[in-house]
Amino acid sequence: MARLEKIGSDHFPMMFRLALADRPMESIDAGSADPAEQAHIERMIWEEKKRERTPIGSDWED
Amino acid sequence: MIVYLQWVLIGLTSVLVASTVLPLSGVRFGAIRGLSFFRLQFFRLQFFWLAVVLAAIALLLPQGRWAGLVLAAVALVQLGYIVKFTRFWRRQSLGADRALAADKRSHISLLAANVKQSNRDYDALIALVRRQRPDVVMAVEVDQPWIDALESELAGEYPDWIKVPKDNTYGICVMSRLPLSEAEVREVVTQGVPSVRTAVTLGSGAQVRLYVVHPEPPVFHHDTKGRDSEIAHVGIEAAHDALSAIVTGDLNDVAWSRTTRSFQRLSGLLDPRVGRGFSIRFMRSTGGRDGPWTTCFTIRNSGW
Structure with a gap:
């Protein structure tokens, strides 16, 4: 993982190099969502999909 | 002079506490969530040391002990955020054998x-x-x-x-x-x-x-x-x-x-930044916004 040189943007590009193992490697568990969190998130997504609005920041480049 | 210092200390302590605690809440609003963006590496370190210095000042002021304890707690919370993204923390996604x-x-x-x-x-x-x-x-x-x-x-x-x-x-x-x-x-x-x-x-x-x-x-x-x-x-x-x-x-x-x-x-995906260090992608402010904008990049079954 490396931050690359600037390209005129306000963000640095990033480079990632990965290798795919043929089995799960030993690693720290990232945790898991409990049913309450899962339900809360799914409800938020459902409600957000119903909203009709213009994306935030669409006018920043004008 | 001491009274003036006390008010400055109370103000700074309030800012540090608010900006530390508010992003922990579940409020999904830009003004709250955006505070997380100010926690980039150096700013966090500055926060940490500022809190340490203020804590030292507070201990010298009358009734400054409570403010010192609060600031010390803030410093610990900030340090808790920082340390996970340094080489001192165990990597979440491992290097390839x-x-x-x-x-x-x-x-x-x-x-x-x-x-x-x-x-x-x-x-x-x-x-x-x-x-x-x-x-x-x-x-x-x-x-x-x-x-x-x-x-x-x-x-x-x-x-x-x-x-x-x-x-x-x-x-x-x-x-x-x-x-x-x-x-x-x-x-x-x-x-x-x-x-x-x-x-x-x-x-x-x-x-x-x-x-x-x-x-x-x-x-x-x-x-x-x-x-x-x-x-x-x-x-x-x-x-x-x-x-x-x-x-x-x-x-x-x-x-x-x-x-x-x-x-x-x-x-269940893994964050390669854990245990490796920050990778800040955002360089400077745009249109009044400021802060680090990072790429999250995670994979299962991966070596690094």
Whole structure:
């Protein structure tokens, strides 16, 4: 993982190099969502999909 | 003089406490969630040392002991955020062992760039791609002129393309030397905010799932439910995907945020920044916004 040189943007590009193992490697568990969190998130997504609005920041480049 | 110092101390303590505690809340509003962005590496360190210095001052002032204790607690909380993203913490995704590192057919290199739509220095990105020679390039905030410029120079080197030009800063372009399949461009949560889901076939023949996302940024006067929903949706999809998954792009979020931690719990994906250090992508303020905008990049079954 490396931050690359600037390209005129306000963000640095990033480079990632990965290798795919043929089995799960030993690693720290990232945790898991409990049913309450899962339900809360799914409800938020459902409600957000119903909203009709213009994306935030669409006018920043004008 | 001491009274004046006490008021300064109370003010600074309040700011430190508020900016530490508020992002821990579940309030999905830009003014609250945006505070997380100020916690970039150096700012956090400054916060930490400022808190330490203020704590020392507080201990010298009458009745300053309580303020000192509060500031010390703030410093510890800030340190708690920092340490996970340093080399002192155990890595969440591990480095490849010798056999895996030698097996180049199982490798994939990816370059992710937010070009900033109004930036017209196409040649800088093209030259960077030619120097780095990644297997897959993902550019966000691309409009049609950006895609035309990239395609005119790089089409011969990158046979597979997913082109989603947009004038609203949410365009995406994926170009790949490795075969892409099952490519989908979706607007899963907010109309006008696309994301890409595809499969990449490695040299070994194995496939990995690639999600490229660029949700809306958190802004002061708006809620963050659109961004949070987009990130969570991808996390849930990745969790149920039969393929090992990579999620990248510009998530408009920071590694230590509540949203990213929830994304990890939902997806089970790993964050390569844990135990390796920060990778700050955002350089300077734009239109009054300031802070680090990082790329979250996670994979299962991966070596590094």
